[in-house]
Amino acid sequence: MKLNRFIIFFLLLPLFVQAQTSGNPIFPGWYADPEAQIFGKTYWIYPTYSAKYKEQVFMDAFSSKDLITWKKHERIIDTASIKWANKAMWAPSITQKDGKYYLFFGANDIQSDKEVGGIGVAVADKPEGPYKDHLGKPLVDKFYNKAQPIDQFVFKDKDGQYYLIYGGWSHCNIAKLNKDFTGFIPYPDGTTFKEITPEGYTEGSFMFIKDGKYYFMWSEGGWTGPNYFVAYAIGDSPLGPFKRIGRILTQDHTIARGAGHHSVVHNEKKDLWYIVYHRRPIGETDGNHRVTCIDLMTFDKDGLINPVKITKEGVKKSKL
Known part of the structure; x- marks a missing residue:
């Protein structure tokens, strides 16, 4: 009898160990471009549904209390709204x-100012939605400074000012959002x-703030290929200037390729930093076959970001 109990325990042990870490990917399905947030005592991840553009017409969200168990919230927004x-x-x-x-x-992947699309805003009463169009039109629908209006990030500065940081085609813009997110506040020199x-x-x-410094991060390379990376710079304000320091998220060809388009979330209580990103499993050649993963992000004594080790295990359980 004791032997049988030992065998059962031994067989169940891997399941117990696995339950203590998130594993990578952290939830099933093809999902990319994840933004992680903390609302109250809950982690949230908002990714792109990774499919062909004509099928990429909705978004799901995922929530977790501990980074281990994730709940799927389906179709928090779609093109019907x-x-x-x-x-x-x-x-x-x-x-x-x-x-x-x-x-x-972002929507419609516009290639010129003559097309309808760009960056939109939707609003809801709960993190899981449903989200409705806030403006009835795009917030940014033109190419300013040659930046394609995609890949937007909303940054809240320590003085309470919100900024929209965005851009594709190797150009990045920053603009000051007005109080109700219906438009922008021009800078003192008259530019927007x-x-x-x-x-x-x-x-x-x-972008995030740590120890009074502004860490600006971005993706390099091509998203459909294996050579996709995350690099960063540090500045004294959200407007920079930002001088590139180097890459911190690269490939491990024994685990995955195409690791990039990330976000960062900070458990302040435990002072743990996590990078949430997408990557392409080994053997996958479809550009849209990307999965959402999470790994620990650390800093050296000078505040520089250490290179991130991408793993299959993910991160340990971490409640807020």
Whole structure:
């Protein structure tokens, strides 16, 4: 009898160990461009549904109390609620303000100022939606400073000012959002969109503050191929200037390729930093076959980001 109990325990042990880490990917399905957020005592991830542009017409969200078990919230937004969007909804960025949740997204993959599309805003009363069009039109629908209006990130500065940081085609802009997110506040010099493109920038902007410094991060390389990376710079303000420091998320050809388009989330109570990103499993050649993963992100004594080790195990259980 004791032997049988030992055998059962031994067989179940791997399941117990696995339950203590997130594993990578952290949830099933083809999902990319994940933005991680913390609302209350819950982690949230808002990714792109990774499919052909004509099928990429909705978004799901995922929530977790511990980074281990994730709940799927289906179709928090789709093109039925965004009349001007007809395809390629991607790279969501979300922020909470005055009891509302604002979801910024790219749509239609416009290639010129003559097309309808760009960056939109949707609003909801709960993190899981449903989200409705906030403006009835795109917030940004033109190419300013040669930046394609995609890959938006909403950044809240320590003085309470919100910024929209965005851009593809190797150009990145930053603009000051007005109080109700219906438009922008011009800078003192009269301009609205300032270019802050660092060396090597392709797309996928992200920014956070640590120890009074502004960490600006982005993706380099091509998203459909194996050579996709995350690099960063540090500045003294959200407007920079930003001088490229180097790459911190690269490939491990024994685990996955195409690791990039990320976000960062900070468990302040435990002072743990996590990078949430997508990557392509070994053997996958379809550009849209990307999965969402999470790994620990650390800093050296000078505040520089250490190279991230991408893993199959993911991260340990971490409650807020």
